[in-house]
Amino acid sequence: MRIVVLVKPVPDTTGQERLGPDLRVDRAAVPAVVNANDEYALEAALKLVEAAGEGEVTILAMAPAAAPETLRKALAMGAQRAVLISDPSLAGSDTLSTVRVLAAGLRRLEYDLVLAGADTSDGGAGVVPAGVAVSVGLPYLSYASKIEPGAGRVLVHRLSPSGYDVIEAALPALVVATQALGEPRYPSLRGIMAARSKEIITWSLADLELGDTPVGGAAATTDVVSVRQPATRAATRVVREPATVAAAQVVEFLAERRLI
């Protein structure tokens, strides 16, 4: 089973995000991490390969040139190799451009299954996996809470508001992972050490057969017009004491305000 996982390095949201003069996140100024939802997809991919007893997981990312260090973490979790598509002219890409580039990257790889995270913590659009599937011509199976590959096919439980749908498609296919697939593993020491020598292949735009398909910032069909901070919440009181103490404090708080 050969699986490609789409992974995006995103700004570490535990830090303070900084915006550049173009009103976009200044990616060089903020440490990058693997997008959390993509870690669920990677975990699912690793489990599928382990269960199959054979196969390999390749990471495919489009990111600035500094990304290899972030991808090392994904490699430390257990993926065999990473492919990084990086090109200065890709700065400022919108989702459409990202779709075109990732699809072109996929065309150069061999795989049975493509996994992606539901959305990214920076862009949050959630449309890239669907776009890539359509672009490459792969069946698109979204919101998977269970993935069961069979002979030439894959069966997926797709989460729905009322439960889940059981859907099936021929391989190769693209499946969007959800957190219901299970917590991502943390890299072990052996994984971290092994990642040191794993291959990160870098492709520039010239390596992709994009023809005259427009990509990158210059071709973006969306534009950032303005940004604003969400209103900060009023001071919050957090009660962290053990339950015996906390309950009394909560009751007192509510009583003071005549809410009980």
Add this chain to the structure above:
Amino acid sequence: MDFSRNPESDAIRNAVAQLCAAYPDSYWQQLDVTGAYPSDFVAALTRDGWLSVLIPTEYGGAGLGLAEAGAILEEINRAGGHAAAAHAQMYTMGTLLKHGSEEQKHRYLPAIASGELRLQAFAVTEPDAGSETTRIRTMARRDGDAYRITGQKIFISRAEHSDLMLLLARTTPYDDLEDKTRGLSVFLVDLRTAVEKGQVEIRPIRVMLNHHTTEVFINELEVPTANLVGEEGEGFRHIIDGWNAERILVASEAIGDGRWFTERAARYATERVVFGRPVGANQGVQFPIAQAYADLEAASLLRDKAAWLFDSGRACGPEANMAKLQASRASWAAANACLDAHGGYGFASEYHVERKFRETRLLIAAPVSNNLLLAYLAQHVLHMPRSY
């Protein structure tokens, strides 16, 4: 000078922090109450290879340095845990690695790296020889192709949780020596068979923290000459290099404790409202916490320098000693600031501050007392008269 982030070291820290998250405050508190050993935590550390980082790859370890080993121990203590339960498995083998024969290294290091063999007891201290190591009396007499050893050791930690023990014993009587730092030798003892044969008896000592330290009674213990580590009579010199490693790692644990204290103190002081505002709004509460934080940062830099010196094979005695001195003091200051910020709740075991307080206090006194570190600096760095 390059202070930029090292992604691999971040990955190590994150992975250890995630492992520790499965062993929350309540886990350590429970052990503290019962005095039990954190067997499952140590098993998890072993399983993931964290205790083998200092062993070279050719012997099955990760071949990393004290910088990484220190980061691991720091993260454990920062997460509220107590790395002392397992830290010696990392570095006790250092004496074997540096001074052991190829045969000894091939025989023991791979099994130590995998965790199959635990070498996490090091017997130096005796009732009449603590700070003054060269006064130890446990005597090893050569008898054919074995040594027969008799004596008593005290405060020997984790002896009940170790398969092997490094033992420092006298091979030349004190009075026959001109140079009192000679005449001692290091032995690798198989505790399992020694206890079974009744040649070693281990008795636990309850101390102020959950530390699994013991008294070790040694009676006609037979150790094959093949288990002499390094040269006979050079034992004191052989273990000194290991002491530097130990000091840098203990400094890292103190820094981890200190970070736990400052993080907890800052959080509690921000949330606890007294006189209509958070207690942390008072300078009397926040300044000691901020000062402890600054002291910890300084100690951490000293620790990083000492680790870098050690890892690049350079002499690091003064830096290792200063790192342990400053880190243990900074953590103790942080412990007091944290306890003060918590008011009465700091004394309640549910808040874990009093447990960490007891744990970090040890680091001022052991594995070496800070007084002896000052004596070292005064004499060997500042060239003042020897004070003892």
